[in-house]
Amino acid sequence: MAARTSLAFFARLGAVLNIWIWGLALILFALRWDSVERPHPPIRDLFPNGEIRVGVDASFPPFAVATDHDLYGLDIDIAEAIGERLNIPVRFVNLGFDGLYDALKVDQVDMLISALPIDYSRSNEVLFTVPYFNAGLELVSQSENISGMRDLSTHSLAFEFGSEAQQQAETWLRRIQPFKIQAYETANFALEATRREFADAALVDAVTAHLYLRRHPEWKAQQQQVTDNLLAASVKVNHYETYQAINRTMQLMLEDGTINALLRKWL
Amino acid sequence: MLKIHVWNLISRHFSQVSWGFVRIALFVVFTGLVLPALPRAPLTSQQFVKTDHPAVCVHTRLIDEVYEWKIQRSLEMVREMGADTIVEFFPWAYAEPKQGVLNWASFDVIVKHAQNQGLHIIARMGLVPEWARINGNNTVSSTLNYLPDESFDDFANFVSTFARRYAGVVDSIIIWNEPNLAFEWGYRPVNPTDYANLLKAVYASAHASNPKVVILAAPLAPTLEPQGSPNGLNDILYLKELYEAGAAPYFDALAIHSYGFTDPPEAAPGRDNLNFRRAELLRDIMVEYGDQDKSVFITESGWNDNPRWTKAVRPSQRVAYTVNAYKWAENNWYWVDKLCVWVLRYPYNTHSYPDNFTLITPDFIPLPIYNSLQAYARGWKLDDQLWLPAPH
Numbered sequence A: 001m002a003a004r005t006s007l008a009f010f011a012r013l014g015a016v017l018n019i020w021i022w023g024l025a026l027i028l029f030a031l032r033w034d035s036v037e038r039p040h041p042p043i044r045d046l047f048p049n050g051e052i053r054v055g056v057d058a059s060f061p062p063f064a065v066a067t068d069h070d071l072y073g074l075d076i077d078i079a080e081a082i083g084e085r086l087n088i089p090v091r092f093v094n095l096g097f098d099g100l101y102d103a104l105k106v107d108q109v110d111m112l113i114s115a116l117p118i119d120y121s122r123s124n125e126v127l128f129t130v131p132y133f134n135a136g137l138e139l140v141s142q143s144e145n146i147s148g149m150r151d152l153s154t155h156s157l158a159f160e161f162g163s164e165a166q167q168q169a170e171t172w173l174r175r176i177q178p179f180k181i182q183a184y185e186t187a188n189f190a191l192e193a194t195r196r197e198f199a200d201a202a203l204v205d206a207v208t209a210h211l212y213l214r215r216h217p218e219w220k221a222q223q224q225q226v227t228d229n230l231l232a233a234s235v236k237v238n239h240y241e242t243y244q245a246i247n248r249t250m251q252l253m254l255e256d257g258t259i260n261a262l263l264r265k266w267l
Numbered sequence B: 001m002l003k004i005h006v007w008n009l010i011s012r013h014f015s016q017v018s019w020g021f022v023r024i025a026l027f028v029v030f031t032g033l034v035l036p037a038l039p040r041a042p043l044t045s046q047q048f049v050k051t052d053h054p055a056v057c058v059h060t061r062l063i064d065e066v067y068e069w070k071i072q073r074s075l076e077m078v079r080e081m082g083a084d085t086i087v088e089f090f091p092w093a094y095a096e097p098k099q100g101v102l103n104w105a106s107f108d109v110i111v112k113h114a115q116n117q118g119l120h121i122i123a124r125m126g127l128v129p130e131w132a133r134i135n136g137n138n139t140v141s142s143t144l145n146y147l148p149d150e151s152f153d154d155f156a157n158f159v160s161t162f163a164r165r166y167a168g169v170v171d172s173i174i175i176w177n178e179p180n181l182a183f184e185w186g187y188r189p190v191n192p193t194d195y196a197n198l199l200k201a202v203y204a205s206a207h208a209s210n211p212k213v214v215i216l217a218a219p220l221a222p223t224l225e226p227q228g229s230p231n232g233l234n235d236i237l238y239l240k241e242l243y244e245a246g247a248a249p250y251f252d253a254l255a256i257h258s259y260g261f262t263d264p265p266e267a268a269p270g271r272d273n274l275n276f277r278r279a280e281l282l283r284d285i286m287v288e289y290g291d292q293d294k295s296v297f298i299t300e301s302g303w304n305d306n307p308r309w310t311k312a313v314r315p316s317q318r319v320a321y322t323v324n325a326y327k328w329a330e331n332n333w334y335w336v337d338k339l340c341v342w343v344l345r346y347p348y349n350t351h352s353y354p355d356n357f358t359l360i361t362p363d364f365i366p367l368p369i370y371n372s373l374q375a376y377a378r379g380w381k382l383d384d385q386l387w388l389p390a391p392h
Helices: A002-035 A074-086 A097-105 A164-173 A187-195 A206-215 A240-255 A258-266 B002-034 B068-081 B105-116 B149-165 B192-209 B235-244 B278-288 B315-332 B353-357 B368-378
Strands: A052-056 A064-066 A090-094 A126-128 A137-141 A156-160 A180-184 A201-205 A222-225 A234-236 B056-059 B085-091 B120-126 B172-175 B214-217 B253-259 B295-302 B336-342
Touching: A052 A074, A052 A097, A064 A074, A074 A090, A074 A240, A074 A258, A097 A234, A097 B353, A126 A240, A137 A164, A137 A187, A137 A206, A156 A164, A156 A187, A164 A180, A164 A201, A180 A187, A187 A201, A187 A206, A201 A206, A206 A222, A234 A240, A240 A258, B056 B068, B056 B368, B068 B105, B068 B368, B085 B105, B085 B336, B105 B120, B120 B149, B120 B295, B149 B172, B149 B192, B172 B192, B192 B214, B192 B235, B214 B295, B235 B278, B253 B278, B278 B295, B295 B315, B315 B336, B315 B368
Parallel strands: A052 A090, A156 A180, A156 A201, B056 B085, B056 B336, B085 B120, B120 B172, B172 B214, B214 B253, B253 B295, B295 B336
Antiparallel strands: A126 A234, A137 A201, A137 A222
C-alpha cells in the first residue's frame, strides 16, 4: 500500500513537473547559449574584398545624395563611421531603390544603409541592425495642452492631404471627441500653419519635422512620437558574423553619442 | 493492481489534457463565430468601363495581394476611374514552383475579377522559379530575375501555356521588365543580344498558342548608364543594339517606361535627359529600323510627389503634369495605344518614396491624383478644393 502511494505520488509529481522542468531547461539552455562568448573572426576575414561595399540609393536627402563626384548625407556618414571603427575602407554602390535588397542577396554589396525601415517580412533574407532613427509620425505643437493625440479634442490638427498622417488623424477621430482637421498640400505647409497659429498642432513625419524645426530655431515647439518607422542598416541573413560586427558597432555608436551627433548634423 | 492504478493515473492525466484541448477548441470555435467574417468577393453582374479617354490605363500590383476582396476592390476602383486596361505582373515563379507543376489559382482570381469589371489586361511576365535558375550543375546565388540561357526554352514554354490558357482574355504579353538594368537582368551582364534571343525563344510558340497574342518587347528603364557600367545600359543605346541583334521580327509592339521625374510633360526630350518625352527618342529608333507600324504601349509612367526624393515634384504639380501628359499623348503621339500610370496601389506601404507613386492608399483612400485622373477620364469637372491654401 505504502509502495503504491509512493509510486502514485511520484508519478503524479512527474506528470505535473515534467513539462515545467523541460521548459525551464530549455530556457536556461537558450540563455546560456546566448551568453556564450564565441570568438569573433578577424574583421578583415568578414570582408574578403578588403572593403565594406555599402548599397545606397543616393537620391534621398538628407540620408544620401549623389553629386557628380561625391556622395553625402546621414547614411553616408554612418557607414563611414562604421568603416572607421572597423578599420576597413568603405565603398558605396549607388543603386535604385528597387534593386537594393537584390544587390544584397547576390553579394554585390555587404550591407545596406539607405533610409530603409525595418521590414520583418524580409527577415528570412535580411538581418536588421539596431535602428538609428525613428522616422515615424510626430505631433508638433507649441500648445502646452497638447502632449499627444488624445489631447487633440476641440483643437485643430494640420497634416498633408492624402498622407499617412491623414489616415492616422482619421483613425483618432473615431477614438476621441472631435477635433478640426486641416489638410494642406505638403507637410511643410502643415507645420507652417501650426507655427503661424492657424492650427494647434501638425502631424508630420519625423524627418520633415526635424528639418523644419532646424530652419525655425526660434519656434519653441514640442515633438511627440505618434507612430514608429525605424530605420536601420541591414546585412544578408547568412552573413551572421558580418552582421554581428556591424550591429555591435552601430550599438556602440548609439551608446557613445556618435549617432546622435550625426543626427544633429543632418536633421 | 499496480497496473490498474498506473493506468488510472495515465487516463486521468490524459483526460485532463484532452479536456484542456477541448476547451481550447471550443474557445477557437466561439471566437470564430464572434469575429466578423472577412468580406467575400462574389462576382457582380458584368460591369463596363465608362471613359472619354481610352488611352487611360493603370499598372496594378495585385499578385501579392492576400485577400480576394482587395483585388476586387482595386479593380472596381480602376473601372470607376475610367481606365479600361490594367498592366499586371504574372510571375512565372508563382505559377510553376516545380517544373511541370502548374498552379493558376492566383492568376485566375485576378483575371476573373478584371473580366467582371470589364477591364483588359496586359500581362507582364517574369520572375524565375528556383528550379530554372540552376546554372549548369550549380545553383548560383541568384535573384528571382536571373534567367540563364539554358532556361530560355522553359520560360518560353510557360509563356506559351499562359497564352493558350488566357487566349481571348489576355492577348497582350510583355516579355520581361527593364532588361537594360543589371538588377532586372538578375545581375548577369546586361546584353541586348541575350534579350533578343529570349524574344526569339518566346515569339513563335506564344503565337502558336494564341494567334491573336501581341508580344511586347520589354520596356527599358530610363537611364543614362554608359556602355560598360555594372548597373545597366542607356535605354537608347540598348534599343538600338536590340535591333542590331535582329530582334525586330520577334515582337509585335514595344513597351516603354516614360517617367517625367522633375520635368513637365511638354519638356523637350534630350539624349542626356530623362523625362516624359524620352519616349519619342525610342520611337525614333523604331522608325530608323523600319518598325514605324508597330504600336507603342507606355506601360509605366507618372510623377512622384515625395517631399524628399530628388526626382519628385509637389503634389499639385504631380496632378497637373499627369493629366497634361495624357493630353500631350492624345494630341501628339498617334503611335501610342495606351498610357499606363504607375501604380494604382501597393498592398502595404514601403514607408519610402515609392509610396508616392500610388493613386490610392493601401486602405483604398483615393489620393488627389486619382480624383484628377478620374475627372479627366470620365469628363467630369473637379470643383472641390482638395487642400487649404499655403499658409503665408
